[in-house]
Amino acid sequence: MKNLFIYGVTGISLLFFNAGEMAYAVDISNNEQYVSKKQYDELKGEMQKLKEQVQLLLQQQSQPPPITATQQPVINQPVQQLPIASQPVKQQEKTDQDIAKLQEEVETLKVKNEAQSDGTTGFLLTGYAYAGYKYGDTSNSGFNVGFNPIFLWKLRDDLIFEGELELELEDDRTHVGLEFAQLSYLLNDYVTIGAGQFLNPSNYFGERLHPTWINKLPDNPLSMLEGTRLQAGSQLGLQVRGGVPLGAMRGEYAFYVSNGPAMNEDGTLRFNDFSNSNNNVAVGGRVGWLPFTGFSLGYGFEVASVDDLNGENLDVITHSVDFNYLQSSKKYLLGRIDINAQYAYRQIDRSSSPTLAFNNQSSGGYAQFAYRPSLSGIPLLVDFESVVRYDWIELPNTPNFYDEQRWTLGLNYYIAASTMLKLAYQFDNKQGALNDNALIVQITSGF
Numbered sequence: 083m084k085n086l087f088i089y090g091v092t093g094i095s096l097l098f099f100n101a102g103e104m105a106y107a108v109d110i111s112n113n114e115q116y117v118s119k120k121q122y123d124e125l126k127g128e129m130q131k132l133k134e135q136v137q138l139l140l141q142q143q144s145q146p147p148p149i150t151a152t153q154q155p156v157i158n159q160p161v162q163q164l165p166i167a168s169q170p171v172k173q174q175e176k177t178d179q180d181i182a183k184l185q186e187e188v189e190t191l192k193v194k195n196e197a198q199s200d201g202t203t204g205f206l207l208t209g210y211a212y213a214g215y216k217y218g219d220t221s222n223s224g225f226n227v228g229f230n231p232i233f234l235w236k237l238r239d240d241l242i243f244e245g246e247l248e249l250e251l252e253d254d255r256t257h258v259g260l261e262f263a264q265l266s267y268l269l270n271d272y273v274t275i276g277a278g279q280f281l282n283p284s285n286y287f288g289e290r291l292h293p294t295w296i297n298k299l300p301d302n303p304l305s306m307l308e309g310t311r312l313q314a315g316s317q318l319g320l321q322v323r324g325g326v327p328l329g330a331m332r333g334e335y336a337f338y339v340s341n342g343p344a345m346n347e348d349g350t351l352r353f354n355d356f357s358n359s360n361n362n363v364a365v366g367g368r369v370g371w372l373p374f375t376g377f378s379l380g381y382g383f384e385v386a387s388v389d390d391l392n393g394e395n396l397d398v399i400t401h402s403v404d405f406n407y408l409q410s411s412k413k414y415l416l417g418r419i420d421i422n423a424q425y426a427y428r429q430i431d432r433s434s435s436p437t438l439a440f441n442n443q444s445s446g447g448y449a450q451f452a453y454r455p456s457l458s459g460i461p462l463l464v465d466f467e468s469v470v471r472y473d474w475i476e477l478p479n480t481p482n483f484y485d486e487q488r489w490t491l492g493l494n495y496y497i498a499a500s501t502m503l504k505l506a507y508q509f510d511n512k513q514g515a516l517n518d519n520a521l522i523v524q525i526t527s528g529f
Contacts, residue, residue, distance in 0.1 A: 204237065208231075208528075211526070212295075213225070214504075219518050230293070244266070246261035264280045265277055284313065284367060284400070286424055287303065288314075295501070298469045303447070304474065304486055311353060314343065318340050319363070321336060323336035333370065334370040338365070341356050343364065360387065365385050388430070391437070400426060405424070406421070408420050418456055425445070428443065450471040450472075451470050472489055473490070474487045491506065503524075508520045508521075
């Protein structure tokens with residue numbers, strides 16, 4: 083209240099002083115009265131005193147209020163005196179010790195948690211499904227369906243499990259197969275180690291393009307089919323793979339050791355027998371070169387041995403090359419082109435058995451071109467894709483085998499990004515056997 087009173091008195095005084103000064107100035111202008119030098123100096127001095135009083139009051143207001151009697155310390159009570167410098171130092175040392183102890187406890191709990199973690203938080207279910215119909219000139223016509231769930235389990239950042247089941251209807255029963263089941267350890271950015279059953283790295287199509295929602299056509303090339311297969315679809319063993327930078331380019335590699343194939347009575351190989359009957363293993367792999375985005379060129383190989391019907395051990399060597407190019411351009415293509423090609427050659431030693439005493443070499447492959455005008459801006463075209471594929475197989479020159487060539491024309495409609503309806507027609511040419519032209523329809527979805 084006292085301060086308010088002083089401020090009030092001071093403000094009123096200034097107000098009256100300013101008002102008097104204004105009145106004086108008006109009076110001078112109106113009455114033209116003369117003001118002496120003495121009167122001017124007196125007024126100036128009073129103005130200066132008022133300013134000093136206001137400044138003093140402002141300084142007093144900014145200072146903390148005085149300590150009252152109840153706030154005074156007890157005079158007779160001793161107060162412990164600590165050195166000004168040592169007190170903050172000791173407090174800082176104690177704080178540092180507490181932080182270090184807390185960090186140690188956190189690290190201990192982290193290690194225990196990782197050791198006891200079951201990895202369920204890193205689980206993902208994905209896969210694909212399909213249904214189709216095939217009408218062939220000589221083969222059995224009918225509907226087919228399949229479901230391939232894929233299980234991904236991330237136990238740690240560097241430890242991953244992946245597995246795929248294959249469920250298909252065959253005749254009057256459901257066939258359940260194991261497509262792959264592999265545990266992978268990420269050693270570093272360039273090396274990954276995998277163990278179990280894994281897709282064959284030397285077979286580019288079999289490892290990366292065969293799922294129905296990725297494959298542009300409703301069936302596989304001749305060299306990938308069960309009766310005329312030149313390369314295994316999957317391997318059971320151990321693999322090491324990764325990628326390496328090559329300046330502005332990139333390289334990739336995959337090498338494996340696995341159970342080898344077995345030989346059938348007619349001299350062909352059986353890849354779905356994982357028992358490794360002759361105690362020999364297959365060694366293979368693939369190296370790839372990626373000079374720029376969307377382009378890859380690879381070479382694959384496999385060396386193995388098989389036993390014929392008489393128990394004679396025969397060496398098997400397989401070579402393969404693959405080419406893949408994917409490019410999108412609105413200016414030049416109005417969409418996307420996708421080109422894939424793969425060639426495989428296999429040589430098996432000549433057997434001394436009378437039924438297998440022939441030059442047992444086989445080769446085959448495919449070349450495929452697909453175009454989708456996805457960037458054309460035309461609503462009726464952006465979801466359609468045209469596909470053309472040429473594939474062939476050349477088998478040993480014996481009465482049990484025949485060479486075959488096919489042209490396949492396809493038209494796909496993308497219902498969604500990973501769901502499409504496929505329509506294809508095949509022109510078949512078999513040397514020494516009836517041709518099997520076919521119409522195939524398939525709907526597939528990846529999830």
